[in-house]
Amino acid sequence: MPSRLIRTAALGAAAALAAATVTACGTSAAADRSTSAGPGATTPSAPAGGHAPRTPHWSYEGAEGPEHWATLSEDFATCGKGRAQSPIDLDADLAVETxxxxxxHYGRVTAELVNNGHTVQATVSPGSGSGIVVDGTTYQLRQFHFHxxxxxxxxxxHAAMEMHFVHEDDKGGLAVLGxxxxxxRGHSAFTDLxxxxxxxxxxxxxxxxPLDLTRFLPGDRDQYRYEGSLTTPPCTxxxxxxVLEDQVGVTPRQVAAYRELFPRSNRPVRPRNDREVGHVHR
Incomplete structure (x- = not known):
């Protein structure tokens, strides 16, 4: 069967689980430089009178997979030499209580979904008012995507999947909620989506x-915190x-439907090195 029919059939199976339609990257600098399966990647500026440079192709497997990202372009060098890379293993015994x-602060948003070849990314419409506050700084939600x-x-x-909410402050700094x-089995907040x-x-x-983003979060907000990187090239x-400690539910059929689109879309964990990982009880 052609891949398009396989994918369509898989999504149809997931859709059959739903009883309602969704009633609910981009719009900003952060969303524009966000790549498929990582928080974001800077897009080179176009030279005067010329075309924008082509970003080297990367993937999650084979000669263009994570172990080779640093060799695909000078712009990707940090993927190999960086000392504060993401993702990492979250070990409760090594975390420091803080x-x-x-x-x-999430509410109801509208968004556009796009399949960009690495993930499905939802670019949130401007002015949603949703965001997070990190050490007194407010970061506005720009997009979310899956791995x-x-x-x-x-x-x-590993968990079956991971959802990343990508945020930007007014100076262009990035913060990600995982x-x-x-x-x-049981209820899944992802059925409509x-x-x-x-x-x-x-x-x-x-x-x-509008899509209520709070439905995608666990009730308990215990969390791990650390300084890291983009999980896709250029790995800035x-x-x-x-990363919230508690997990949210997704059905096996939904996982299978997503796997039909992207059989693998995760970067392996990176060394923690000398970074401190904080743990917060809420």
Whole structure:
């Protein structure tokens, strides 16, 4: 069967689970430089009178996979030599307890979904008012996207998937909130959204009715915090990471439907080196 039909059939199976339609990268500098499966990547400026340089192609497997990213372009060198790379393993025994939580202020948003060949990314419409506060600085939500399996691990174990909410402050700094997704029977907050996942690379789907982002978060906001990087080329460092400790549910059929689109879309964990990982009880 052609891949397009396989993908369409898989998404149809996920859609059959839903009883309602969704009623609910970009719009900013951060969204514009955001790549498919990582928080973001800087797009080179076009030279005067010429065309913008082509970004080297990268993937998650083979000769263009994560172990080779640093060799694909000088711009990707940090992927190999960086000392503060993401993702990492989150080990509760090594984390330092802290009382400085990242606070989350999410509401209802509209967004456009795009299949960019690495992930499905949702670019949030401007002015949503959703964001997070990190050490007193407000970061506005620009986009969210998915990885399979999870990029971060907890005590060496992957979750079925991982969702990244990418934010930007008024100086262009990036902060990412990671949510681990466990596969299991029962309720899934992703049922409506899964109906609109574009099956083909380059495909788009606009969510015209508001989507309540709080449904994608666990009730308990215990969290890990650390300084890291983009998880895709150019692997730029200086990203403020928060990963919620508790996981949210996604059904096995939804995981399978996403795997039909992207069999693998995660970067392996990187060394923690001498970085401190904080842990916050909320």
């Amino acid at each position: 009382d400085a939580p990242v606070t989350v 399979l399996p999870s990029e971060h691990t907890e005590d060496g174990e 949510v681990l997704m466990r596969a299991g 899964w109906q609109h996942l574009p099956a083909e690379e380059g495909g788009r789907s606009r969510l015209t009715r 460092e200086g990203v403020k990471w928060t």
